[in-house]
Amino acid sequence: xxxxxxxxxxxxxxxxxxxxxxxxxxxxxxxxxxxxxxxxxxxxxxxxxxxxxxxxxxxxxxxxxxxxxxxxxxxxxxxxxxxxxxxxxxxxxxxxxxxxxxxxxxxxxxxxxxxxxxxxxxxxxxxxxxxxxxxxxxxxxxxxxxxxxxxxxxxxxxxxxxxxxxxxxxxxxxxxxxxxxxxxxxxxxxxxxxxxxxxxxxxxxxxxxxxxxxxxxxxxxxxxxxxxxxxxxxxxxxxxxxxxxxxxxxxxxxxxxxxxxxxxxxxxxxxxxxxxxxxxxxxxxxxxxxxxxxxxxxxxxxxxxxxxx
Numbered sequence: 556x557x558x559x560x561x562x563x564x565x566x567x568x569x570x571x572x573x574x575x576x577x578x579x580x581x582x583x584x585x586x587x588x589x590x591x592x593x594x595x596x597x598x599x600x601x602x603x604x605x606x607x608x609x610x611x612x613x614x615x616x617x618x619x620x621x622x623x624x625x626x627x628x629x630x631x632x633x634x635x636x637x638x639x640x641x642x643x644x645x646x647x648x649x650x651x652x653x654x655x656x657x658x659x660x661x662x663x664x665x666x667x668x669x670x671x672x673x674x675x676x677x678x679x680x681x682x683x684x685x686x687x688x689x690x691x692x693x694x695x696x697x698x699x700x701x702x703x704x705x706x707x708x709x710x711x712x713x714x715x716x717x718x719x720x721x722x723x724x725x726x727x728x729x730x731x732x733x734x735x736x737x738x739x740x741x742x743x744x745x746x747x748x749x750x751x752x753x754x755x756x757x758x759x760x761x762x763x764x765x766x767x768x769x770x771x772x773x774x775x776x777x778x779x780x781x782x783x784x785x786x787x788x789x790x791x792x793x794x795x796x797x798x799x800x801x802x803x804x805x806x807x808x809x810x811x812x813x814x815x816x817x818x819x820x821x822x823x824x825x826x827x828x829x830x831x832x833x834x835x836x837x838x839x840x841x842x843x844x845x846x847x848x849x850x851x852x853x854x855x856x857x858x859x860x861x862x863x864x
Contacts, residue, residue, distance in 0.1 A: 556686040557601060557815050558678055561594030561612035562671075563663035563693045565645040566622055569802065569843040575650040575657070589843045590622040591645060593691035593720060596805045596844050598631050600812025600834065603846035606819065609634060611677050613666055613695065616641030634681070636673040640664035649802055649842065656803055665696040675706055684714035687815055690729070691720040691808065700724030707732035716818065720811050722746070733769040736818070738811050740776045758783055759790050759864050772824075774814055774831065776807050782835075783864075784828040790864040791828050796836040796855055805844035810835035812846075829859045 567589045572581045590599075598610040610631055614622055615638040622642060623633050643661035650657075678688060688710055690703045703725050707717045717734035719726065722743045730737060730747060741758055745751055748761045755777075762773040762785040775783040781795040813834040817827025833855040837847030 556682060557606065557608040557689065557819055558681050558686070559594035559598045559601075559608055559610050559612075559689045559691065560674065560678060561592035561610070561692055562674065562695055562698070563643070564590070564592035564595055564612055564614060564619070564622055565643045565660070565663075566618050567591030567645050567647060567804070567844050569647040569649060569804075571649045571651060571842065573650060573652045575648055575653065575655065585842075587843045588621075588625075589845060590625040591805075591844050593808050593811075594689055595622070595626065596808035597689050597691055597812045597815065598626070599629065599844070600809045600838075600846050601816055602629060602631050603849065604812065604816045604834070606816050607632065609681050611635055611674060611681070613638060613670060613674060614642050615639060615664070618642040618644060634677050636670050636677065638664070638666055638670055640666075647802065647804055647843070651801070654800075658804070663693070663695050666698075671695075671698060671702065675709075678706070678710070679713075682710070682713070682715050685716065687716045687718060687735075687819055689718045689720070689811060689815055690734075691811060693721070694725060701728045703729040704732040707734050718811060718815055718818075720807065730765065730770065735770070736772040736774065736814060737765070737770055738774045738776065738807065738814065740778070740807070744773075744775055755783065755792065756864070759785065759792075763790065772814070774810065774828075776810060776835070782810065782828075782832060784824070784831070784861075786824050789824060791825065791861045792864055793828060793832040793859060793861050796832065796858055798836050798840050798855070800839045801842050802844075803839050806835045806838045808844070809838035809846060825861060828861055829856060832859045832861075
């Protein structure tokens, strides 16, 4: 079982506007709506890979019901905690002429401690030893930066493997609880370690220190430059694949989905990293936050080159 946790979901409205201009009237060429939020995107990725998951977190209002109905329509199991506040809507503006992607995100509404505890009880009820829980994204306004750390410690005691994709205080505190996997980008890793990086070797050295300190796997996404994967004594560098970019939203979530899939299915570390490279690269070729078709993922998989550092 894989459980994905999204405490600040969103309805992602993606619009395509050629030659987008500020202070002018812009005409939308196309529009799509997707259930979004980092953990939800991971569940969508797992579904595309053929693996079931349970999506949980916090939803509210008509927008929340639209998100849940959309996920159920895709065949993704849901068990969300509900509030009276309407779930936020995020606007993604894609300009295919100027090659820009602009995110306009609403702030999430604060929730009480009782709602957060309801979410944790849903997680705890769903999982057993060796299951995987993915904490992804931000916490609601007012929630402590230690929330993922506290939940990780509780799940660790039950033998549940935690994957963490967060930033700032949530990542800094969460890493102290020794999740099984963290997936920062290079800037997030810099904030976590308090270091600036001048080379891939320095990034690898910091990732190795984290694995030596008890985090089993560190996956560092490097944008168009690819990614770095460190587990134990092994560090693999994957170069970025050349693809036609439509939207970068959700690429990191696709990488997390592939990493969780590999861990749950018993794939080798190298094969898991290769899938993560191909799946995340394919994700940027689609509008919105839907995963790419697996036929294309498999084509990209043939192009992945992993170099041991």
